[in-house]
Amino acid sequence: MALIGSGVLQGLGVTLRTFIETYPWGKALLGVLRIRTGQGLVTIEYPDVRQQHHERQRIFPFLVYDGAPDNLRCVSCKICEQECPPQCIHINGPAKDEQGRPAKVHGRTYPVTFDINVAICMSCRICVDVCPFDAIEMDNEFELSTEERFGRLVFNKARLLKSNEYFQQIKPTEAAEVDARLAAKAKPSPKPAAPAPAAGPTAAPAA
Amino acid sequence: MSSLDQVFVSAQTALFQLLPEALRPWAGIAVRIGVIAALAPAVMMYLTLFERKVIARMQNRFGPTRVGVYGLMQPLSDGLKMLIKEDIVPRHADRLLHMLAPVTAVAPVILLFAVLPIGRNMVAADLNVGLLYIFAVASVGSFAIFTGGWASRSKFSTLGAMRAVAQLISYEVPGALSVVALIMVTGTLSMVSIVDAQAARWFLFTPWGFVAGVMFFLCGVAECNRTPFDMPEAESELTAGFHTEYSGMKFALWYLAEFLEAFLVCGFTVTLFLGGWQGPAVPFWLLATLLAVIVGMAQKLPLPVRAVGVLVLAAAGLLWRADPIPSWLWFTAKTYALFFVLVWFRGTFPRLRADQLMGLAWKFFLPMALLNIFAAGVWVSYPFPMGTIASVLLLAAGAWGLVRINQPASSHAPRTYVLAD
Ligand code: SF4
Ligand code: SF4
Numbered sequence: 255m256a257l258i259g260s261g262v263l264q265g266l267g268v269t270l271r272t273f274i275e276t277y278p279w280g281k282a283l284l285g286v287l288r289i290r291t292g293q294g295l296v297t298i299e300y301p302d303v304r305q306q307h308h309e310r311q312r313i314f315p316f317l318v319y320d321g322a323p324d325n326l327r328c329v330s331c332k333i334c335e336q337e338c339p340p341q342c343i344h345i346n347g348p349a350k351d352e353q354g355r356p357a358k359v360h361g362r363t364y365p366v367t368f369d370i371n372v373a374i375c376m377s378c379r380i381c382v383d384v385c386p387f388d389a390i391e392m393d394n395e396f397e398l399s400t401e402e403r404f405g406r407l408v409f410n411k412a413r414l415l416k417s418n419e420y421f422q423q424i425k426p427t428e429a430a431e432v433d434a435r436l437a438a439k440a441k442p443s444p445k446p447a448a449p450a451p452a453a454g455p456t457a458a459p460a461a
Numbered sequence: 462m463s464s465l466d467q468v469f470v471s472a473q474t475a476l477f478q479l480l481p482e483a484l485r486p487w488a489g490i491a492v493r494i495g496v497i498a499a500l501a502p503a504v505m506m507y508l509t510l511f512e513r514k515v516i517a518r519m520q521n522r523f524g525p526t527r528v529g530v531y532g533l534m535q536p537l538s539d540g541l542k543m544l545i546k547e548d549i550v551p552r553h554a555d556r557l558l559h560m561l562a563p564v565t566a567v568a569p570v571i572l573l574f575a576v577l578p579i580g581r582n583m584v585a586a587d588l589n590v591g592l593l594y595i596f597a598v599a600s601v602g603s604f605a606i607f608t609g610g611w612a613s614r615s616k617f618s619t620l621g622a623m624r625a626v627a628q629l630i631s632y633e634v635p636g637a638l639s640v641v642a643l644i645m646v647t648g649t650l651s652m653v654s655i656v657d658a659q660a661a662r663w664f665l666f667t668p669w670g671f672v673a674g675v676m677f678f679l680c681g682v683a684e685c686n687r688t689p690f691d692m693p694e695a696e697s698e699l700t701a702g703f704h705t706e707y708s709g710m711k712f713a714l715w716y717l718a719e720f721l722e723a724f725l726v727c728g729f730t731v732t733l734f735l736g737g738w739q740g741p742a743v744p745f746w747l748l749a750t751l752l753a754v755i756v757g758m759a760q761k762l763p764l765p766v767r768a769v770g771v772l773v774l775a776a777a778g779l780l781w782r783a784d785p786i787p788s789w790l791w792f793t794a795k796t797y798a799l800f801f802v803l804v805w806f807r808g809t810f811p812r813l814r815a816d817q818l819m820g821l822a823w824k825f826f827l828p829m830a831l832l833n834i835f836a837a838g839v840w841v842s843y844p845f846p847m848g849t850i851a852s853v854l855l856l857a858a859g860a861w862g863l864v865r866i867n868q869p870a871s872s873h874a875p876r877t878y879v880l881a882d
Binding site for chain 2: 262265266268269270272273276277292293294295296297299
């Protein structure tokens with residue numbers, strides 16, 4: 255039979271060791287005593303220190319543009335709006351000209367408004383998966399809180415637009431895949447009358 | 462220059478010289494009340510910070526760091542938050558009792574400070590029945606808890622209050638019995654005389670004193686509802702137990718009572734078993750130098766604060782270089798060390814089950830306390846080697862036997878589970 259209370263003392267030992275090893279002097283002391291240490295302090299003091307986020311982290315979608323913000327990839331097909339499980343995407347579009355024909359910029363139709371409600375989005379990435387034009391991607395920016403309940407929680411088109419360079423920067427692997435896919439798509443098709451042929455991902459299917 | 466040990470006492474005497482003769486006794490009372498009333502909340506506030514810091518370190522965290530350097534302003538901001546919170550009383554609660562309960566919880570705890578000797582000649586009232594007074598006044602706390610829980614008219618509160626009363630009453634018995642040995646040996650109930658009796662040897666270092674001290678401390682932990690004996694407010698089962706329905710300042714009062722009680726348990730254990738304010742005669746300048754180095758190396762403090770701190774400490778060390786570490790500092794250090802043990806328990810142990818809790822009090826502590834009285838008798842009546850050996854053997858055999866008797870019969874047998882079909 256073990257000594258009475260030895261388990262209790264063992265438990266106390268573990269917590270004491272954890273306590274001591276969070277201090278530099280304690281770590282040194284435990285090193286001298288040849289006591290195995292754990293991981294020590296694990297807290298990342300957030301506003302001062304930032305954690306290195308994983309590339310695959312996904313928080314909230316954004317719209318990708320190439321070059322200039324008016325050259326967005328989204329053609330306002332509304333697939334994402336329909337597929338989004340909590341229905342937080344609201345698209346007005348595609349934009350029409352005076353005669354009621356679809357207006358085109360850079361050879362593509364575009365949404366008039368594109369709103370996503372950040373309070374409803376559940377970060378599921380389904381919108382990204384269903385978009386046929388790789389126009390929407392997941393961002394890893396997480397400081398989305400605001401002091402206003404109404405208005406500021408719905409992100410509009412201007413707020414959602416971010417450049418492809420930004421995408422390449424936050425998610426290099428995924429961006430490289432998307433770029434390769436778009437390049438492959440753009441090549442075989444005969445060029446339509448597009449002002450920006452290098453960034454004409456929608457050319458083949460749209461025509 | 463008066464000695465460092467008596468610096469507060471002589472300051473008081475000097476101050477009283479300015480008063481007319483007739484006023485002095487009243488001034489003495491006023492000063493004592495004032496010091497306790499001012500010190501108690503301040504002690505409590507920083508105990509919360511201390512606890513949060515230590516427990517955080519035990520869980521690989523930092524604890525509060527954002528309000529002030531090292532989170533030192535955290536208690537103030539907590540207090541402010543509590544003050545401006547809405548005070549909610551449940552609709553069917555007994556409004557009067559609901560309000561009175563936290564007050565009746567705090568009052569006895571503050572009364573207990575009166576008999577706590579925090580230094581040589583530094584005790585508010587040296588009652589000759591001090592020990593009796595402690596148990597009498599401390600037991601009022603269980604009324605407060607039950608009143609609060611019952612008046613809230615909530616099932617969680619009532620359950621918590623019932624558990625609290627069962628637990629407090631159970632643990633008062635072995636707690637009181639464990640000091641009987643002490644009274645037997647010292648022949649006094651006065652806290653000051655008990656401290657004086659430990660001048661040569663702290664009672665913790667006698668066989669009966671060790672057992673009584675550990676038991677007294679654990680019973681105290683149980684009486685202030687701290688982990689692992691926090692059944693009355695088991696947050697995973699009863700949301701918050703007896704103070705579920707309290708908010709705002711009333712809730713803060715419950716916390717004040719609880720922390721002060723925990724502090725007092727440490728303080729009384731120190732007084733009764735750890736030599737009170739007695740301590741080895743280490744020169745004061747050593748401590749002052751050490752503190753100066755620590756303050757000087759505290760990187761997060763602003764530079765002027767560090768400079769002033771180091772200078773003040775160095776000056777104090779130089780001024781009182783001949784003095785040993787003062788008695789009140791010994792007492793504070795020991796009490797806080799014991800409070801660290803409390804927090805350490807909280808960081809280590811899960812909550813006991815109700816039956817385990819009661820079993821510990823009635824099946825182990827109570828017989829052990831009775832046996833301890835006998836052991837103390839043996840220790841007193843036989844001279845050194847014989848008495849000590851006999852009482853050690855007695856206590857060890859008793860503890861071993863009690864553990865054997867109380868062991869559940871089937872604890873090592875493999876369990877079989879029968880599924881209902
Ligand atoms: S991530 Fe999911 S929830 Fe959010 S917008 Fe896309 S589809 Fe909707
Ligand atoms: S983001 Fe993609 S799926 Fe959604 S409307 Fe634009 S093109 Fe269509």
